Amino acid sequence: MARSIVSALAVAIGLAAAGLAPAAQAAETKTSEPRACPDGLPKDARCFAGQDASGAFYWIAVPANWNGTLVVHAHGGPRTGKPALDDEIEDLQRFAVMVQEGYAWAGSTYRRGGYGVRMAAEDTDNLRKLFWAEFGKPKRTILHGQSWGGNVAAKASELYAYDADGGKNYDGVLLTSGVLAGGTRAYAFRADLRAVYQYYCANHPRPDEPAYPLWRGLPADSKMTRAELKSRVQACTGVDSPAAQRTPEQQRRLSNILAATGVAERQLQSHLAWATFLFQDLVQHRLDGRNPFDNAEVRYRGTTDDKALNAGVQRFSADPAAVTRLAYDADLTGQIALPTLTVHGIDDPVASVRHEAAYRDVVAAAGRSQLLVQTFVDEAEHSQLATPQYAALLRALSAWIETGEKPTPAGVDRLCREHDVTGEGCRFKPDYTPKPLER
Numbered sequence: 001m002a003r004s005i006v007s008a009l010a011v012a013i014g015l016a017a018a019g020l021a022p023a024a025q026a027a028e029t030k031t032s033e034p035r036a037c038p039d040g041l042p043k044d045a046r047c048f049a050g051q052d053a054s055g056a057f058y059w060i061a062v063p064a065n066w067n068g069t070l071v072v073h074a075h076g077g078p079r080t081g082k083p084a085l086d087d088e089i090e091d092l093q094r095f096a097v098m099v100q101e102g103y104a105w106a107g108s109t110y111r112r113g114g115y116g117v118r119m120a121a122e123d124t125d126n127l128r129k130l131f132w133a134e135f136g137k138p139k140r141t142i143l144h145g146q147s148w149g150g151n152v153a154a155k156a157s158e159l160y161a162y163d164a165d166g167g168k169n170y171d172g173v174l175l176t177s178g179v180l181a182g183g184t185r186a187y188a189f190r191a192d193l194r195a196v197y198q199y200y201c202a203n204h205p206r207p208d209e210p211a212y213p214l215w216r217g218l219p220a221d222s223k224m225t226r227a228e229l230k231s232r233v234q235a236c237t238g239v240d241s242p243a244a245q246r247t248p249e250q251q252r253r254l255s256n257i258l259a260a261t262g263v264a265e266r267q268l269q270s271h272l273a274w275a276t277f278l279f280q281d282l283v284q285h286r287l288d289g290r291n292p293f294d295n296a297e298v299r300y301r302g303t304t305d306d307k308a309l310n311a312g313v314q315r316f317s318a319d320p321a322a323v324t325r326l327a328y329d330a331d332l333t334g335q336i337a338l339p340t341l342t343v344h345g346i347d348d349p350v351a352s353v354r355h356e357a358a359y360r361d362v363v364a365a366a367g368r369s370q371l372l373v374q375t376f377v378d379e380a381e382h383s384q385l386a387t388p389q390y391a392a393l394l395r396a397l398s399a400w401i402e403t404g405e406k407p408t409p410a411g412v413d414r415l416c417r418e419h420d421v422t423g424e425g426c427r428f429k430p431d432y433t434p435k436p437l438e439r
Contacts, residue, residue, distance in 0.1 A: 032060060032134055038089045040096040047092075049085060052130055054111040056123045059088040060104070060131060067102035068139030069398065070131060071095075072170075074124045074156065075107060076147025076179075076383075078116070080277050083109035091146070097387045101394060104138065106131050114281040117183065117330040120149075121156035128160075128169060140171040140401060142394070143338075147351060147382065150178020150342075151186070154332050154359070161337040171401045173340040174393055177382050179351045180342075180359035181437050183330025184292065184323055186351075187282075188439055189261060190275035191215055191293035191316075196260045196300060197272060199313045200253045201236035204229070204276070215293045215316050217279025229276055230269055239268050252304065259302035260309060264349035271350075283322075286329075290322035298439055332359065334366030341373050341397045341407070343389060346432060347380035354437035361436075373400075375409045376432040386424040392416035 032048035041047070044064035051057050075091045088107040098105050108127040110120045128141060145153025157173045179186050194214040198204055205211060212219050233239060237254035238246035246254070254265070263271050283289060296317045300309050340363075344353045356374050363372045375393070379385055392415040396407040409430035416426035 032058075032130075035059070037061060038093050040093045041099050045099055049088075051085070052108070052123070052126055054123060054126060055083075056111040056126065057083055057085045057087065057109040058107060058127050058130070059086075059092050060106045060135075061092055061099045062104045062135070063099050063102055065102050066104055069102075070104045070106060070128075070138040070141045071098050071144050071174075071394075072124060072128045072131070072141060073105060073107035074120065074143070074145040074149035074152040075109075076149045076177075078120070078148055078278065078281075079109075079113050080281050081113045083111070083113060094384050095144075095146075095390065097390050098144075098394065101391050103142075103394065104131075104135075115278065115286050115329075117151055117155050118159075120152040121159055124152060124156050125160040125169065140398070141169065142172050142174060142397065142401075143170045144174045144176070145178055146176050148179045150175040150180055150351075151182070151330060151332070154178065154180060154336075154340075155330070157338055157340065158333055158335055168338075170338055172397045173336070173338050174397055175340065175342040176385070176390070176393075177344055177348055177351055178342060178355060178359070180332065180355040182332050182358070182362075183326045185358060185437060186330075186355070187274075187279075188293065188295075189263070189352075190271055190279070192295055192298060192300070192439070193257070193261045193263055193271055194275045194279070195295055195314045195316075196257055196309070197233075197236075199309060200257055201232070203232045203236055204272075213291065213316055214314055215279065215291045216283050216289075217276050217281070220280075220284055222280070224276070226273055226277070229273060233269055233272060237268070239265060256303040256309070260300040267349045282326075287322045287325055290319040290325075291316060292318055292322040292326045294318035332362055334359075334362035334364070334368055336363060336366070336368045336371050338371065339373075339397060339400045339406075340371055341375070341393055341400070341412075343375045343377060343385065343393055344434075345379035345381050345385060346376055346429065346434075347378075348382045349380060350382035352437065353434045357434040358437045360434075370406070373407055373409070373412075375412050376429050376434070377427040378429050379427055386427060387422050388416050388420040388424055388426055389428065391419060392426070395419070 032050040035047045035049045037045050037047040046062050048060040087109045091107045106127050108123050110123045143153050160169050238250035296315050303309050344356050346353050395415050396412045413428035
């Protein structure tokens with residue numbers, strides 16, 4: 001089997017390099033073109049890039065010592081800009097350990113920017129099909145999702161685990177720092193942030209600007225930039241300045257905003273940007289201007305004057321039609337059919353570790369807990385955890401696929417410690433259990 005994979009790969013590489021892709025394939029997608037691999041990948045790895053028939057750009061990396069397993073990667077975000085060919089380089093470098101460990105890697109930009117879990121899941125599976133067509137069917141195919149891509153990959157595993165004839169499209173799923181509570185629950189805290197921030201700062205919008213419901217993110221014709229938003233947040237809270245340089249009023253506002261919302265200080269700017277530009281895309285371009293957010297009954301606590309905040313904060317109620325549409329697109333059923341392994345930083349400041357509790361519960365309700373193993377690490381990072389941990393997770397998932405023996409968090413920790421060649425250390429907490437996701 002390994003020899004046939006290598007042979008197919010060699011043939012496909014030769015065809016791509018010569019520009020001689022089969023006619024039927026060329027009609028479906030532009031042939032992958034060889035590209036210089038970015039820094040951080042093995043020197044003898046081969047890289048390819050291209051654009052599929054739906055318009056999504058992609059990058060592929062194949063190590064010289066390929067172990068026959070393909071990792072299909074779903075990136076986070078969602079990115080709101082127009083996709084470009086080299087957008088996936090950052091993800092490839094972030095997860096270069098996978099190529100270093102002998103796995104082939106493929107990542108798609110998705111066909112467009114903006115929200116759309118089912119769209120992104122389809123584009124992720126399209127890349128799996130493209131790789132199989134150009135490079136031959138691998139020994140195994142693993143679906144990997146990072147951050148919002150965790151939502152994408154989890155949805156893709158529900159929709160595309162098997163083909164119409166019952167054959168496996170994927171053999172296992174790895175979800176890292178995943179947004180796994182589903183679309184209708186994942187962004188509620190950012191809606192709270194918009195309301196609380198506006199109560200204290202009153203500059204988004206300013207009094208001399210047209211008013212609008214905060215759940216819209218921005219008016220459709222707004223020209224606001226991220227730099228302008230950042231300037232407004234800085235003026236109100238001084239968040240980008242050392243605490244000693246903030247005015248007492250800035251510090252009071254900042255402390256109250258963080259206390260009422262639970263947002264980490266270092267993530268205030270980014271969360272407010274999501275609650276502005278992503279909300280604008282989600283509400284106005286994906287939900288026909290309807291509101292999926294609700295803070296009508298939320299009671300904000302922990303500030304210097306909770307009563308005044310709760311009396312004065314902007315309130316809004318969700319449109320059931322918007323909630324239904326968002327749930328269809330992005331909520332998860334828990335109907336998993338493949339071995340699924342997750343990892344999450346306990347103090348993740350972007351996607352709360354409590355997303356794992358939400359996913360655990362929905363999988364349990366579907367009666368599929370035997371296919372889910374969740375691990376947790378003592379880190380306060382989101383985008384990239386310690387490198388040896390990813391290698392251990394892939395080893396554990398591969399062994400689970402091959403032997404059918406379900407791994408344990410303690411076992412993943414041992415694998416990490418046994419194979420940590422980087423010296424970064426392993427921070428797994430085998431006995432940790434996240435609390436439920438609540439507002």
